[in-house]
Each structure stands twice: as structure tokens, then as C-alpha cells.
Amino acid sequence: MLLLPRMSSNLARLLLLLLFAFSICDAVALPGPISDRHRSAALELFAPQHGSFASLEESYEALRIFEILAVREKPDVRATTCPKVLENLVSSTPLKDLFYALKVNGILKCKVNGDIFKDIASRLKATVKDSKTLVDLYYSIGSLLLIKDQASDVDVLLADADGTFHSIKALSQSDGKWRYTDKPESSTYAAGLALEALAGVITLASSEIDQSKVNLVKNDILKLFDSIEKYDDGTFYFDEKLVGGHEHQGSISTTSSVVRGVFAFAAVTSGKINLPGDKILGLAKFFLGIGIPGDAKDLFNQIESLALLESNRQVVFQEQHIVVKISIPLILSLPASVYSLSNKDQLKVRVNTVLGSAAPPLTVKLVRAFSTVAKDSAVIQNKDLKYDQNSGHHVLDVLPDKVDVGIYVFVFEMVLHDADGEKVYATGGQIHVPIYVTGIVKVSNAEIAVLDNDLGSIETQKTLDLAGNDIVSLSANHLQKFRFSFQLTTPRGHAFMPHQAFLKLKHETKYEHIFVVGNAGKKFEIVLDFLGLVEKFYYLSGRYDIELTVGDAVMENSFLRPLGHLELDLPEAPTSKAPRLPPLAVDPYTRYGPKAEITHLFRTPEKRPPTQLSLIFLSLTLLPLIGFLVGLLRLGVNLRNFPSSAAPATYAILFHLGIAAVLVLYVLFWLKLDLFTTLKTTALLGVFLLFVGHRILSHLATASAKLKSA
């Protein structure tokens, strides 16, 4: 009866929630550009142990990050790192350490003797000629490039650059990936390494490489980008399909390796590489979407890749046109996505490059804004945001009157002032942002009444100011009805449907009953007919506390308010169906609290006899022994038969000693030994005893036989 309108309003609410969920799907929280949080994370993750870093690779990563992010409080590790660098700048060092030593030297600029570079360069040139594996070629070519920057007098040019180019290109595959060696396992990470190495070969070539070969590599890059993966929000990234290959690299390492390779290659070739701007923006979103990585290597990969994405400002004037190789992504972010109507907030938007620097001159347009409830009608259309020079924000000064409390999706677009800018920058088209507009919802006209029977004649009626603290005290019996109503109005004067509007009646015995308050437009009303609720209330008469809860995400003044008491008189429970009261909910905090202490009941030990009794009987046990000895004496026991001559005498003594030893062994066994050692020793003693015993007994036997025959 009362359930049906309640159910339908519940259903309506559920559908509304689902609608909210679906409409926000394509509008996701935007990742912001690099900020000071990244700088402090860098200082934390790259903290030197005892003044230096664990390896040259880590030293390089740390120094490079501090350089890119312009970290002010970076640790000074010159004194400890330079000696390590000098130590590793020897011909015999493995290629990887040599590579990183040179990289660190490039940043720290330690004092290195020029001859060292010459020495290393000749070794590296030999390696480049001979090696066939991608990793070796990568490190040697990279090291030669670094030497070129650090010691301009050393000759690093490759004699057979074409050959080297060819041997690297030979490892490529048709899908844009590269192999590490002749073995067939290929990977995207290797593609990044290969592209960097090829870029190095082009720089180090003594004579220019054939342009057709370079174009082949450009095609490889495009094929590689065809295999790019994406998330639904426009993020693009690279990942390895083969798990457990050469050294499995995660998506961050793989993507950053490709970015390094592609940008290195783009830097040394002329002409544009036709990579679509949305993919570049997607890569930027991927790296920014990581947030603050917890791993040092991930942080380095993130920052270095973003720096490359930003700094590819290959702004070359060619006949008055700006030629840029790969688009530079611009990031739109909002400092806050919740706007309060009562605080009269302003909508603020920032546009930055990925590392947080200023964007070129542009205007942010608010293409349209619509409520998630009514997606077709736009509340705002085509407004330009004003740029505030001081703060660097684009500001929408006033939200128009049509904007009421609720959840909206704002669609932004960036329009660059420079017409050619579209080719240079990747802005990402229309960007959907969810915005929560909150405000104070007016709660008014609250009335509580107790009505008599079906005619609805009012017995008591009270008005309530829900903003204040007053409470009401009512009484009713089971033949009456309870009615409660109030009104909710948004700041703009419209009807408001909150997520929660509950009325709770709680009995003194802690049994509570919750009802949903339904509405018709602005008016919320609930009528409780006690005649039908008698069973639901378990026939419990007495005092019920009334509580009202009204809440919503966009309502700034959500409240849970006790309204007062209701003395309810219900009939007695019929004895035939005595109501079984359900168990009360346990206070959830006690459920997980400490349990009662269990005292372990130990098995009562057996009653042992008193010690004296045991000792008395021990001595009693020895009595028969004494009796035995006395009896022996009385019988006239003597040792006349003990052999007198030497050999048999020793055997006799040994025999007795052997028996005594075995008995002592048994006592030890009882006291502390285990069966195995006892058995071993018994076996040994037994053998001895057998031998000795046999001798003495056979001697005695022959002696007695002689006596008999004699």
C-alpha cells in the first residue's frame, strides 16, 4: 500500500544515479601539468646514500631530473660522483657503464684528460664496426655522440656509417618493432633504442646518409605508431606484448623509450614526420596521468619524456613559415572542479605545456555547458574566458543565472591566437570536464501533524523551523496517521530532488525504521498510517525519536536533524503470533574490537604421590638387593674360579668391565641419549663383549673340562 509510491520514487532515484554515471563517463578528471609535487618526489626518490648514488645510471637519472625540473634544493654530489666517472672512463669498462659515465660527465663536466677520450673513442669505433647486437650498438654510438659534445677535438666520425645504418636497420621488422639480435624476439622498447642509435649514426656519419634510407626509417616510425594502444579518454601509450622477453619493460619504460627514439630521430632529419597531433597529446596525457610515480626509474622516464614532448620546439624559419617536426602538446587543467554558488566562485582554467611552463597566446572558449540531467539543452553556449595576466588563469567571471546546483559537463576548446599555431601545437579539440555546482538549498515550510483516521481531521499540528533547533513532542495511537511535509528550493528557485530524504523512527529499545520521503515538485511529504505499521513496528509501544536526513552531493547544507519525539500507543502483540524481534544490529565498532580474554584451561596434571612416599619405596626396592647380597655371602660365594694367569685374567676383567659399560650406557640412555646413539654404541660394545666373553668363557669351559677329565 504505502510501498508502491516509495518503490517508484526509489526506482526513479536509481535511474537518475545511473544516468549521472553514464553521462560523466566520457568526462574524466584531467591530469594537471608537472608541479612542485613532482619536484619534492624527485628529491625523495633520488636521495643519495652516503653522499653518492648507487650506480652511474641512477646518478645520471637524478642529475637529469634535477636539471629538467630546475630543482633548487638538489644535493651536491660532484665530489663523490666525479671520481666514479673518472674510474669508469677507461677503455676496458663495460659499454653500459661507459655510456652512463659519459652521460653524467655531460651534466657535471668533471675534469677529464683529453687523451682518455681519444682512447675510448677508438675502442668504441672498433666496437661499432664489429658488434651485431642492438644494445651494444646503442651504447657505443651513444657514447661516441657524448664524446663529440664533450671533447670537440676527438675524431668520432664513423668510417662506414652506411654499413652501421644498414646493420641496425636490418634488425627492424615489418610492424615497426625491432629485434635485439638475430634471434626472433622483437620488442617496442628495442624500437626506441634502434631509432636513437640510427639518429646517432646520422649525426656521426662522415658523409651524408642516403635520404631514401632515412625515409624508410620514417615509415617504420609511422608503422610503430599504428600499433599504439589507447585508453578511452584519449590517452595513448606503448606496451610490450611479449612478457618475459629480453628484460620485460613496463608500459612507462617502453613508451618513454619510443619517445626518446622518435624525438632523437626527428631532431636530426629534415622535414616533418606526420604523427597525428592527437597521438602526441595522448602520449602527454599518458605521462601526466601517471601522477607522481613511486619508483625512481618511472619518475625519470616520465619527466624526461615530458621534457622531450615539450622541448621539441624545432622552430625553424623556412621562407617565413614555421616548420615544426612534431606537435607540442598543450594541457588544459582546472585547479578546482567544484564551484559554490553561495561563495560566488569563479570558474578558472589553466593552459600549460606539460612541464608547467606558459602556453603561447590563446583563448579558451567555453563551447557549451550542459547539465548531466538534460544533455540536449545547453545552459551556457559559446563564451570566451578572460585571461588574467597576474595569475595566468583563464577566468569565467560570472556563471549565468540559468546555472543552478547540480552536475554539469563543461566543454572547452583552445583557440590559438597565431593562425599557424594549429600546426605547431596539439590542443586536443573539445575537452569535456565534469563540474559540480553546489549551493545552499532552502528548507522551508516544515509541518508535522497527527491526523485522526481516514477523514484526516487534524488532532495536533505543529510547524517546525528546520534551520533552528526546536523539537516537537507528539503522541499518537495506532488508529491515527502521522504526516510530515517540507519544501526544498534551489538557490535559483527551482525544485530540488536530493539523493537522500529519509525519516527515521527509533524506539527506546533501539529498533529503528527508515522511510523514504517522496515528493511532488518542491513539496516533500510522507504519511505514516500506524494501523498498517503495527506489525512492522513489532507491536512496540513507547517513545520513538524522529530524525530527518536530507543530503546530496551538490547540497552544501545537507543535514541530519532530530525532529523530536512521538509517543506511540500500539496494541498488545497477540499471543498466537508473538512477534519475534530480530536481533539488533551490533555496534560495528565493537564487532572488530578486542574480544574477551580466554584463559586457557590446562589439563589438570595427574596427581603425583608425595615425594617422601616415593623415596621410601625407592629405598624399599633396594632391600631385596641387600637381601640377595647377604644371601650370597651366606652361601659362601667366592672368587676362587677367577683365572690367575695374566691373559685370561685380563679377559675376565674386560668382560666384567664390558657388562658394566653396557649398563652405564643404559643409564645414560635413560638420562639423556637417544635411541640411535644408544643402539650404535650398544652394537659396538656388544661386539667387544662377545669377543671378550667368548675368550673367557671358553677358557673357563676348557678349564672345567680338564678338571672333569682329570
Next chain:
Amino acid sequence: MARSTSKDAQDLFRALWSAYSATPTNLKIIDLYVMYAVFTALIQVVYMAMVGSFPFNSFLSGVLSCVGTAVLAVCLRIQVNKENKEFKDLAPERAFADFVLCNLVLHLVIMNFLVG
């Protein structure tokens, strides 16, 4: 009648005692040893009856050790007794060696049972 039965008992006892005195000394030694073992077992049984059989394995070890050694001594006596025609060819030293060996094994088992 009572006097005659008690006199008969006394006479019987005296006859037995004189017959027993005729046995060779080594057999008497063995008999004494058997009596010693049996008495020790009896004392242990009385103790168990008094205090209960809680560490039952210790009671068993004690009693069985005594009983076992008594049994082995009886075997020895049978084998050593010159009047026993069955074991005429067996040298008494051999019987004694068997007695010693079996006792050692018995006591090893007893000790293991006592401990475990």
C-alpha cells in the same frame, strides 16, 4: 588334629629344606637371584597399588624388567642343572653367555620403553 597338622607342616617344611640344601651352590645362587627379582617386582606392584598407575610405562618397565630377568635366570638354571638330561651337552658357560646377552637386550628394550 590341629597339632598334628602343624607338626605335619613343620615336618614337610624341614624335609623340603633338607632336600633343598642338597642342591649345588651355583643353582642356589640362581634361585636367590630369582627371589631377589621377584621381590623387587612385588614391591613395585605394591607401590603402584598405593599411588595409582599414572606413568604406566614406568611401572611396566620396572615390573617387566624384574619378571624378565627372573625368567631368564630360570632358563639359565634349567640349562645349567646337571640333573637335567635334556641339556647334557650344553656347556654351562654357553648358557651363561646366553643369559648375559638376553639380559642386555631385555634391559635395552626396557630402557627404551621407560624413556619413550
